[in-house]
Amino acid sequence: KETENEVWMTVHAQPGETQILPGAKTKTWGYNQSLLGQTIVFHSGKTYHVTLKNSLPELTTFHWHGLDVPGPFIDGGCHAPVYPGESKEITFTVNQEASTTWLHAHPCPLTGWDVWHGLAAMAYVKDDHEASLPLPRNYGVDDIPVVLQDRRFHEDNQWDYDGDYDPDGTAGPTAMLNGTVNPTFDVTTQKLRLRFLDGSNRREWRLHLSDDLVMTQIAGDGGLLPEPVKMTKLMITCAERAEVILDFKDYKAGDKVTLYSDDCPILTFNIKEFAADDTELPAQLNEINYPEPNKDDLVHQVVLSGTDEEVGINGKKFGMMRIDDRQELGKSEYWDITNTNDCCGGMLHPYHMHGGSFQIVSRNGEAPYPNEMGLKDTVSVNPGETVRIKMRFNFEGVFMYHCHIIEHEDGGMMAQMQVY
Ligand code: C2O
Ligand code: CU
Ligand code: CU
Secondary structure, eight states, X not given: OBOSSEEEEEEEEEEEEEOOSSSSOEEEEEESSSSEEOOEEEETXXXXXXXXXXXXXXXXXXXXXXXXXXXXXXXXXXXXXXXXXXXXXXXXXXXXXXXXXXXXXXXXXXXXXXXXHTOEEEEEEEOHHHHTSOOOOOBTTTEEEXXXXXXXXXXXXXXXXXXXXXXXXXXXXXXXXXXXXXXXXXXXXXXXXXXXXXXXXXXOEEEEEGGGOOEEEEEETXXXXXXXXXXXXXXXXXXXXXXXXXXXXXXXXXXXXXXXETTEEEEEEEEOOOOOOOOOOOSOOOOOOOOOOOTTSOOEEEEEEOOGGGOEETTBOOOTTOOOEEEOTTOEEEXXXXXXXXXXXXXXXXXXXXXXXXXXEEETTBOOOGGGOSOBSEEEEOTTOEEEEEEEOOSOEEXXXXXXXXXXXXXXXXXXXXXX
């Protein structure tokens, strides 16, 4: 069923089996398929009626990470359980910039378990502005989702979550891209748009290409950057998204280009014949007019502290019955996010807010990185650092904020606020 402005769809969390490694299939979970999910495409301005169906043996939730949706029951965090065998319909209108968002399970405190089993999928937002720009957008041909995850498997090819469980974040030695190991991709166009999502439980990815091929970042979590940013190395932390353009003009059919994370090759591009493409990226991609907070208003404080089982926010563990902060609907206010870890060797915390996108103001008083000047919903907060953001909420209700190292979140490095 689809009309011009209304779309109906079903997202079905289901168990299945997936051939990931040679030999036995892995028992996995996914959305409408056995592992992860097909990319969902939303158009800004349309209304969506989404049936959420749970065929898993346990309760789960459907969280729209980066999608601006009304209230906690549609947002799909801890407040919105869908029990085994249950289906329910949610309705929301998408009204935001073109961006790469994602859907993942968020049952507290089992988000780490659910995501590790496969409950994560890309969800693109499209809009007229992005459609007017000369950017690659032919899905699967020159516009490619890249879900970055890492896993450990038992000898019988089944997930090993418990064996490697770490309250500071579970990681595994095997890089998995879009649910596959050591994938290759045939490049048939000179320019390629990659939409990276760090969908791993704790790992950050330090991405670079053979020959130090330049990546031009055009978008972050919440939409296009003000201007393209060229780089040869890109770090992406849990739940962040980064869209980059690669230009293979100096390569010819038969060449290979490798994507690495640290020293580990994770994806091979096989260059095929392609037509020359000299389209230039626009010098300006987006205009961001985030409202200025009132200087006299209080600055919200979020102190991320502790390690292992001791993690918390402002010295407390998450309490579903407790409201930790409040902010008025539609108002923009400053939030200071501090990571108390030692700046030599401590962990970074990828900090995430539900309920809207923010803009980064400063890092320890200095300018943010050039590739984080667009709208964001997750920001890496380095050890010893305070990141100031401005944040506006677009819907009333209770929204969570937390570290997106999923075991930190599950372990209580999470709080919630009331938008009134
Ligand atoms: Cu990506 Cu609270 O979640
Ligand atoms: Cu979220
Ligand atoms: Cu953390």
